[in-house]
Amino acid sequence: MTTALKEAPESVAGADGIRPAGYTRVRIGRASFLLHRRAAAMAGALAVALAAVCVAYLSVGESFVPPSEVLKVLLGQPAANELVVGTLRLPRMVVGLLVGLAFGIAGALIQTVARNPLASPDIIGISQGASALTVGAMTFGVTSYTVLPYLSVAGGIVAAALVYVFAWRGGLHATRFVLIGIGFAIALRSITTLFLTKGDYLVAQQAQVWMTGSLNGRGWDSAAPLGWLLLALVPAVLWAAYAQRTVSMDDDTATALGVRLGRVRLGLVLLGVVLASVATGAAGPVDFVALLAPQIARRMTRTAQIPLLCSALMGAVIVVLADLLARRLLSPTELPVGVLTAAVGAPYLIWLIVRGRTGRTAGGKA
Amino acid sequence: MSRIVARELTLAYEDRTVVHELDLAVPDGQVSVIVGPNACGKSTTLRALGRLLKPRGGSVLLDGTELARIPTRKIAQSIGLLPQSPVAPEAITVADLVSRGRQPHQHWWQQWSDEDERAVTDAMERTDVTALADRSVDELSGGQRQRVWIAMALAQETDLLLLDEPTTFLDIAHQVEVLDLVRRLNHDQGRTVVIVLHDLNQAARYADHLVAMKAGRIVAEGRPGEVVTAELVREVFGLESVVVPDPVTGSPLVVPGAPYRPGSSP
Numbered sequence A: 001m002t003t004a005l006k007e008a009p010e011s012v013a014g015a016d017g018i019r020p021a022g023y024t025r026v027r028i029g030r031a032s033f034l035l036h037r038r039a040a041a042m043a044g045a046l047a048v049a050l051a052a053v054c055v056a057y058l059s060v061g062e063s064f065v066p067p068s069e070v071l072k073v074l075l076g077q078p079a080a081n082e083l084v085v086g087t088l089r090l091p092r093m094v095v096g097l098l099v100g101l102a103f104g105i106a107g108a109l110i111q112t113v114a115r116n117p118l119a120s121p122d123i124i125g126i127s128q129g130a131s132a133l134t135v136g137a138m139t140f141g142v143t144s145y146t147v148l149p150y151l152s153v154a155g156g157i158v159a160a161a162l163v164y165v166f167a168w169r170g171g172l173h174a175t176r177f178v179l180i181g182i183g184f185a186i187a188l189r190s191i192t193t194l195f196l197t198k199g200d201y202l203v204a205q206q207a208q209v210w211m212t213g214s215l216n217g218r219g220w221d222s223a224a225p226l227g228w229l230l231l232a233l234v235p236a237v238l239w240a241a242y243a244q245r246t247v248s249m250d251d252d253t254a255t256a257l258g259v260r261l262g263r264v265r266l267g268l269v270l271l272g273v274v275l276a277s278v279a280t281g282a283a284g285p286v287d288f289v290a291l292l293a294p295q296i297a298r299r300m301t302r303t304a305q306i307p308l309l310c311s312a313l314m315g316a317v318i319v320v321l322a323d324l325l326a327r328r329l330l331s332p333t334e335l336p337v338g339v340l341t342a343a344v345g346a347p348y349l350i351w352l353i354v355r356g357r358t359g360r361t362a363g364g365k366a
Numbered sequence B: 001m002s003r004i005v006a007r008e009l010t011l012a013y014e015d016r017t018v019v020h021e022l023d024l025a026v027p028d029g030q031v032s033v034i035v036g037p038n039a040c041g042k043s044t045t046l047r048a049l050g051r052l053l054k055p056r057g058g059s060v061l062l063d064g065t066e067l068a069r070i071p072t073r074k075i076a077q078s079i080g081l082l083p084q085s086p087v088a089p090e091a092i093t094v095a096d097l098v099s100r101g102r103q104p105h106q107h108w109w110q111q112w113s114d115e116d117e118r119a120v121t122d123a124m125e126r127t128d129v130t131a132l133a134d135r136s137v138d139e140l141s142g143g144q145r146q147r148v149w150i151a152m153a154l155a156q157e158t159d160l161l162l163l164d165e166p167t168t169f170l171d172i173a174h175q176v177e178v179l180d181l182v183r184r185l186n187h188d189q190g191r192t193v194v195i196v197l198h199d200l201n202q203a204a205r206y207a208d209h210l211v212a213m214k215a216g217r218i219v220a221e222g223r224p225g226e227v228v229t230a231e232l233v234r235e236v237f238g239l240e241s242v243v244v245p246d247p248v249t250g251s252p253l254v255v256p257g258a259p260y261r262p263g264s265s266p
Helices: A002-015 A037-059 A067-074 A082-114 A126-139 A148-167 A174-198 A201-212 A220-232 A234-246 A251-256 A261-283 A289-301 A308-328 A337-363 B042-049 B072-076 B094-105 B114-126 B142-155 B172-189 B200-206 B230-237
Strands: A023-028 A031-036 B004-013 B016-026 B031-035 B057-062 B079-082 B160-164 B192-197 B209-214 B217-222 B241-245 B252-256
Touching (some): A082 A261, A126 A174, A148 A174, A201 A337, A234 A261, A234 A308, A251 B079, A289 A337, A308 A337, B016 B217, B031 B172, B072 B094, B094 B142, B114 B142, B142 B172, B172 B200, B192 B200, B217 B230
Parallel strands (some): B160 B192
Antiparallel strands (some): B004 B057, B209 B217
16 A cells, blocks of 8 residues: 555656647557647648538539539539539549649658758749750650650659759758759759740740649549559658658757658658659649648648648648639639749748748847 | 777868867766867867767777767667757747657657656756746747757767757856756766866866867866866966866866956066
């Protein structure tokens, strides 16, 4: 009895041990996972929002289809509007959704590694690399939409590799990475312009639409490869969600904690670049999604690092919603979705820079 | 006995050699303080002891094995290191930051064990930051923040702890607080501590083993009472001084020569 009494305070202290605030531990046998409660709740909310936006996307259009009919089509029940919803709108929406997911994760990963909210694939040259190679190929007569996405992926990866190599000096310096990326983005954009002016007028016009980022006329042939690829990358994304936590410290501290920074960073950037390039290949560089989604998601969850799942869902909400508006705003003319995302993203970017400068000097590091 | 030993260690940044063939055996279970003027290579040496800097020549041995041959995660289970100006992720809470110290003991499938919870709770109690657990690190004072960082390094639960100028940017009261904390940790848990300091008097007060460096070489090392003399201060810092016993601790106290006064000869 006495020993039990003596031990009591200790076990209470153990139960009340300190845990990172806002996290819940999930235990499965010896395995244990930390779950950020607010991030989990937000992910749930975003999933609901995404579902609502998707149903709205399928309902609204040239002809209105009631949501109940939309659900019938989605569940594979016979419905009158099978053609409009299932064949015309659904594949395009799925492409938008997947592109949004991919951009959301890509932006989160690259911003994490660069420790800079400006470092998104459309700012540091990845989208521009994809554009340069794609538009180049177009002007040389490649117009097949089965070939172009692969060129786009190749262009994005090559551009990212160049930025990485040039930014490397015995280590990856975050600011240098962003600045060199911006430099490459400008250089690649002028190469793209060169192709456009050299090329045939009609090709140039087609290329221009692609470069704005557009989901016009996308079908299952775009959605299927994108979907399979994202599915294949799920394990890598799960790894990234854990590894992300370890690279959020400064280099010395992270190394002192036993993190193999070089490898982890390379892995995260590589995954981000592949996702961004693949998404660009499917829809063109839909500007600012990769920049916006992670930052909005982070503000929602107030976590120390960018929440990957929320960022992905946010990206999907942005793209699907923007494409819905792009389809309807000037109907019957369909705008490229990139016009809409840019209209929201550009002011945000300016705000980020203005606020960032004052915030940096006031907050300081030390 | 020394678990960590530097042998003919040569360290360089690009083409500039900062430390020349340095030999150092860190005595186990003691507080060693490396002291010296600016740019003498003391921080550089500490970084090499903590494998943040690869030696240009020679090696650092942990339990007889070259650091370069040990996986960095394995090293992190034996050596904790707090850099001079660590940067916390934006908006991170105190408890979250301290729990990052558990990194080398965790896996993706084991993100928070009971052991982690015990170590973090213990580290925060020892550094007196338990009450700050849910606060954001950004909003802490310099002294509080430094205690939080030390708590993170403690949560790592390593036998060896390397601290790079942990008192920089702190006022005198907080400097004393941090150094007292370090001594207490050494005493209570028998941890080996290596601190880089630039204040010779603080070094003399807190060190069991004092290492004086100048221009990338060790000039003298040993017990502060034996090492710190007016000649050493002249040689290392180029300063004329009088060394008297510290009225509180009896350790050597360096009093610099007379300050400039108008009218006196130079």
